[in-house]
Amino acid sequence: MRRANLPGWLFVVLVTAVAEAGVRLFELQDSVAAPSAALRALGDGLWSGTLTGEIATTLESYLEGLAVATVVGVALGLAIGSWRMLLDALSVVIEFLRPIPAVALIPVAILFFGLGMPMRRFVVAYAAVWPILIGTLYGALGTDRVLHDVARTSGATRLGTVVRVTLPASLPSIATGIRVSAAVALQVAITAEFFIGTDGIGAYMKHERLSFHLPQLYAAILLTGALGYAINRALRTTERRVVFWVGEAPTEAP
Amino acid sequence: MTTTAPARVARRLLGPAVFVAALALWQAWAAHKDSFLVPTVTAVAERAWDVWPTSGFIDQVTATLGRFAAGYVLGAAIGVAAGLVLGSSRAARRAFEPLQEFLGSTPAIAIVPAAIVIFGLGDATRVAVIAFAVCFPVLVSTIEGVRAVSPETRDTARMLHVGPAELILRIYAPAALPSIVAGLRVALAIGLIVTVISEFVVGSGDGVGRYILVQRTLYDAPGVYGGILFLGLLGYVLNRLFVVVERRVLSWHYGAAGESAR
Amino acid sequence: MPAAGIHLHARPVLRADEVTKRYSEDGPAALIDVSFEVAEGELLAVVGPSGCGKTTLLRILSGLARPSEGAVLLGGRPVVRPPREVALVFQDYSRSLFPWLTVVRNVMFPLRAADGARADRVVRAEAALAELGLEGVGRKYPWQLSGGMQQRVAIARALVSRPEILLLDEPFASVDALTRVELQDVLLRVHTELEHRLMTIVHVTHDIDEAVYLADRVLVLSPAPGRVVTTVDVKLPRPRAQTATRSSPDFLAVRNEIHDVIAKQQARRSGGE
Numbered sequence: 168m169r170r171a172n173l174p175g176w177l178f179v180v181l182v183t184a185v186a187e188a189g190v191r192l193f194e195l196q197d198s199v200a201a202p203s204a205a206l207r208a209l210g211d212g213l214w215s216g217t218l219t220g221e222i223a224t225t226l227e228s229y230l231e232g233l234a235v236a237t238v239v240g241v242a243l244g245l246a247i248g249s250w251r252m253l254l255d256a257l258s259v260v261i262e263f264l265r266p267i268p269a270v271a272l273i274p275v276a277i278l279f280f281g282l283g284m285p286m287r288r289f290v291v292a293y294a295a296v297w298p299i300l301i302g303t304l305y306g307a308l309g310t311d312r313v314l315h316d317v318a319r320t321s322g323a324t325r326l327g328t329v330v331r332v333t334l335p336a337s338l339p340s341i342a343t344g345i346r347v348s349a350a351v352a353l354q355v356a357i358t359a360e361f362f363i364g365t366d367g368i369g370a371y372m373k374h375e376r377l378s379f380h381l382p383q384l385y386a387a388i389l390l391t392g393a394l395g396y397a398i399n400r401a402l403r404t405t406e407r408r409v410v411f412w413v414g415e416a417p418t419e420a421p
Numbered sequence: 422m423t424t425t426a427p428a429r430v431a432r433r434l435l436g437p438a439v440f441v442a443a444l445a446l447w448q449a450w451a452a453h454k455d456s457f458l459v460p461t462v463t464a465v466a467e468r469a470w471d472v473w474p475t476s477g478f479i480d481q482v483t484a485t486l487g488r489f490a491a492g493y494v495l496g497a498a499i500g501v502a503a504g505l506v507l508g509s510s511r512a513a514r515r516a517f518e519p520l521q522e523f524l525g526s527t528p529a530i531a532i533v534p535a536a537i538v539i540f541g542l543g544d545a546t547r548v549a550v551i552a553f554a555v556c557f558p559v560l561v562s563t564i565e566g567v568r569a570v571s572p573e574t575r576d577t578a579r580m581l582h583v584g585p586a587e588l589i590l591r592i593y594a595p596a597a598l599p600s601i602v603a604g605l606r607v608a609l610a611i612g613l614i615v616t617v618i619s620e621f622v623v624g625s626g627d628g629v630g631r632y633i634l635v636q637r638t639l640y641d642a643p644g645v646y647g648g649i650l651f652l653g654l655l656g657y658v659l660n661r662l663f664v665v666v667e668r669r670v671l672s673w674h675y676g677a678a679g680e681s682a683r
Numbered sequence: 684m685p686a687a688g689i690h691l692h693a694r695p696v697l698r699a700d701e702v703t704k705r706y707s708e709d710g711p712a713a714l715i716d717v718s719f720e721v722a723e724g725e726l727l728a729v730v731g732p733s734g735c736g737k738t739t740l741l742r743i744l745s746g747l748a749r750p751s752e753g754a755v756l757l758g759g760r761p762v763v764r765p766p767r768e769v770a771l772v773f774q775d776y777s778r779s780l781f782p783w784l785t786v787v788r789n790v791m792f793p794l795r796a797a798d799g800a801r802a803d804r805v806v807r808a809e810a811a812l813a814e815l816g817l818e819g820v821g822r823k824y825p826w827q828l829s830g831g832m833q834q835r836v837a838i839a840r841a842l843v844s845r846p847e848i849l850l851l852d853e854p855f856a857s858v859d860a861l862t863r864v865e866l867q868d869v870l871l872r873v874h875t876e877l878e879h880r881l882m883t884i885v886h887v888t889h890d891i892d893e894a895v896y897l898a899d900r901v902l903v904l905s906p907a908p909g910r911v912v913t914t915v916d917v918k919l920p921r922p923r924a925q926t927a928t929r930s931s932p933d934f935l936a937v938r939n940e941i942h943d944v945i946a947k948q949q950a951r952r953s954g955g956e
Contacts, residue, residue, distance in 0.1 A: 178516040198539050252435070259436035260443055266656035268614045270621065271630070271649045274637045278458050354528035354614070361530060361622050369530065373622075376534035384538075388531050395526035573778035576747055579764075580771045581793055595783040677782040677826040 196381070205385035212386050218371075222390060225367040228284055229356040232291025236348060239292070240299030241334075241341060247300075248307020248337070249329045265301070269294030269355050273362055287359050287367075294355040295348035302344020306337025342406040349398050357391065460643040465650070468643035473651065478632070485628040485655075488544055489616040492551025496612070497605060500556035504563025505589050508597065514564065525561065529554035529615045533622055542624030547616070550623070554615040555608040562604025566597025599674045602667050609663055613656050629655070695720040696883055697744065697848055701753035704739055712908040713739045716753070719902055719911060721848070724881030726874050728894035731904030731912075732945060737887045740909065741852050744885060745771045757848075770841035774853040776833040780825040786812070786836050787821030793844040811839040814877070815869060831862035835869060842873065848883045849873070855893070864925055867897060871923060891945070895938045896923060903944055906952045915941055 183202045190201040200208075212218030247253045247261075273290055280286035310333050318328040360369025368387055375384040444462050451461040460468075472478050507514050507521075529550050536553075540546040570593060578592045594601075620630025629648055636644035668675070697720070704714040713736040721727050729737050742748040744755055746765035755762040757769070765771075770793075773779040780789050790808040797804060809821055815835040825833050834854060841849060851870070855863040874882050874897075888894050894901045895917055903912045917937055919928055928934055 172515055172518055174512070174515045175517070175519040179519050182520065199535070255432050255435045256439045257436070259440040262657075263440065263653070266610075266660065267649060267653035268617050268656065270614060270617050271633065271652050273621070274633055275645060275649065278637070278642075350526070350528070351614075354530055354618075357528060358530045358618050358622065361533070372531065372534045376537060381538065384534055388527070388535060391531040392523050392527035395528060395531075396523050399522075399526040571778045573773055573775050574781070576742075576771075577773065577779045577781075579747060580745065580769075582765065582767065592781070595781070598783070673783045673824055673826075676824055677777075679826075 200381040200385035204382035205389060208380075208382035209386035209389055212383065212390075218368075218387065218390055221366065221368045221371040221387070222394065225356055225360060225369065226394075228287035228291055228359075228367070229352055231284075232288045232356070233295050233349060233352050235288065235292040236295030236299055236352070237345060240296045240344070240348075241303050243296075244300045244303025244341075245307050245329050245333055245337070248304045248310075249325075249333055254304075254308075261300075265297055269297075269351070270358050273355075273359050276359075277363070282363050282365060286363075287356060290359055291352045291356050295352040298347040298351065299341065299344040302340045302342075302347070303337055306340030307333050309340070310336040338412075339406070339410045342402070342409045346399070346402040346406060349402055350395065353391075353395055353398065457640060457642050460646055464643040465646045468641070469647040469650070472644065472647065481627055481629050481632045482651075482655075484626075485616060485620065485630065488547050488619070488628070489551065489612055491544075492548045492616065492619075493555050493608065493612045495548065496552035496555025497559050497608065499552065500559025500604070500608070501563050501594075501601060503556075504560045504601070505567060505593055505597070507560070508564040508567025509585075509589055509593060521557075521560070525557040530618055530622070533619070537623060543626065546623050547619035547626070550619050551612055551615045555612045558607045558611060559601070559604045562607070563597060563601050566600025567593045569600065570596045599671055599678075602671060606660075606663055606667070609659060610656065613652075613659065617652060694723050696723045696758055697721040697885070698756040699740075699744065699753070700756060702740070702743055702750045702755060703752040704736070704743060704748070705751040712751075714743075714750075714909045717904075717909065717911050718753075719914065721883060721885055723883055725899050726882075726884040726886065726897055728898035728901045729885065729887045729904065730889065730891055730894045730901055730941065730945070731909060732906045732949060733889065734907045735904040736907060736909030737889075737904055738852055740904070741771070741850055741885065741887050745769055745850050747771075767844075768847040770844065770846035770849050772834070772837050772841050772849070772851045772854045774856050776830070776837045776857065777826070779837055780833060780840070782824065782826055785822050785824055786817075786828070789825060789836060790821075790840045790843050793840060808839075808843055811843040812836070814842070815839045815873075829862070830858040831866055834858060834866060838869070838873065842877070848885070851884065851886045853888055854886075856889070863893070867893060868925070870897060871921075875921065891938050891941050892929070895919075895934060895941065896925075896928060901937075901941060903941060905948045912944055912948060915944075 186199075187202045190196060190199055196204075209218070247257055269290055272293060276286045276290050280289055307329075314332050314336060315328060318332045319325075323331065357367070357369035357372075360367030361373050362369075364370045364373055368391055372384055372387045372391075375381075375387060448462045451459045451464075507517060532553050533546070533550055536546045536549050540549055574592065574596060578588055583592060616628075617630045620626065620628040621634065625631065629652055633645050633648035636648060699717050699719050702714055702717040703712060705712045717740060719727075729740065731737050739748065743750050744762070746755075746762045746769065749763065757766055762769075781792070784792070787805060787808050790811055791804050794804045794807060805821075812818065812821060812835075815838055817832060817835050817839065820828060820832065820836075825836060828836065834857075838854075854870075855866050858866065870884070870886070874884055886894070886897060891901075898917050901915045901917060903915065904910065905912045915937060919931065919933055919937070
């Protein structure tokens, strides 16, 4: 357990105090919410369930999309990484689709799926699948051939080798991919909500801005930041355990 | 593993062949379905051929690239500068750590409404948001690069009487450059994504993102798909350009790393 | 050509006064009560078993580290930070030379604050490289050179600012045996042929033969915590030669003496446990 970073948190308090003083002294309430107002709004929003409700909506499409992306990404990545022919066959398609930003698909996805959950799950999953796929692929390709051969010669089937050898060996790379995907997916989920404007924390922020409720807006921003922070922290801890167990991961993404 | 010449040629052709086959499949399915939602490959290609070379579209591309470049350079500059300073001082790092981790995990989209209130509905907001998204990966990789500078290098700098400012600019900056460049590469993709987001959700304005939205309201599916593909192409080209520049800027690093790998 | 050996009345330029180094309050000491002098123009070798603190001692001499007790005096003044008159050559040349600079830029680096045109600094750097037997490599990057050449570049860089004292921390430990022999003779030339004076050198090494071959005196440290066990005079004539000197009976006598001293120290250490 790392020692709590006292200087760090003191600095946060200092910055908050300075911001509070600044907003009041220079009467910036029209542009920025004072920290005290934002924190109060955060408390109110959580207590009344408004903010928790919106975040829950966001989390629904986010987690579902991320789950689908993980399953598909890992499965495809392992398959492509284990069969040379599949890699050769799909490499051009992957290189073609990969640079397309998932957010750009939102307008098209709306046409296909409408404005509800299915559309959001789709864009989140599409956005999240790439880092996971590439990470898994990279891990699978980097798996020591010796491990492979040992497994094969001791009678394991092709599929068994993939599951018992390639998958564990690729876990560090997969973990990194999932961490990147988690960040991308959150961004896409909230962007979609912002764009559509019906529900979710993204829509909430849009409305609070339009209604000029700055404290509520900043409360939502703080909550989103905290969510991103918590997700990142949780994944990093898991990643460290995985790396510790399996060994060093390749440090550079392809 | 077959390595005869014909086999190698076949392997090289497999990827493009599958790609073309996928396009053909799409073409057939789209033609069969005949829905305005699913344009044929030929329809998309035709529209692209007609629209992309026009000055109107090129203006959109320039607008997008312009704000991307502005946000990227601004974000990178802040990230590198702050990273060099934070990398050199353990106390500063500790002080900034919670704030940095919190802000760094905040998705740029969450900043957008706050930025709109402060900067309005124009490019200032877009560039600010792009810079926000770009600066954190660059900051992190710069700090890592400075921290990784070896004790021998630091001792050598002390023996050569390098002052604090000189240390950061003439020793840490070049020594950390490989790590900085890695962060800049990650930030390139992030910057482009946030550029698109900024065009989607911040006001009206122009740009390729705007073009996609406008064409959607006009039910121009080939135009919409074409716009999306263009963004993909843009990302691909920017990435390749980056690699070319990277190779030149870091030529000394590749050589040195190659030697020490022996 | 200066006479072989040290003038008995050459003034001491560097002095260690009961230098003690401890890394924590009640932890083990790295060095205890180390005292010695280095005379002007002398080549002093420091030997001792691994962990005896020779590198720590050199860091304290160079000003990179401060002693917990005692002091290092340079020309009578205490050393608290790396002095301008001292240059240090590290064992790991690949981490000490800057990989993003060409060889000549690396060697020019100590001159960056000097007055005068850049062209002059280039000339001085090239001259320093030439003195080390390196010509025409200025525009290459350090990693393009062999280990031995890189270490020569490091020595050239150390010499370009005309230091009074040259410190070397196991400088030949990272090169192969043949290169090591070459570099030993390079160092001897640096000692005697620079600017018609003798360069004051402190050379830390684990190689006793190397120490005796190079030095005027050899300082022997005990196993950790490092204390001065003895100082052995090396009265071998200069110029030294790899085959002639190393096969001379005097050489063998001195190196055997040092070997015995160290062996006795080791025995005492393990016997006492």
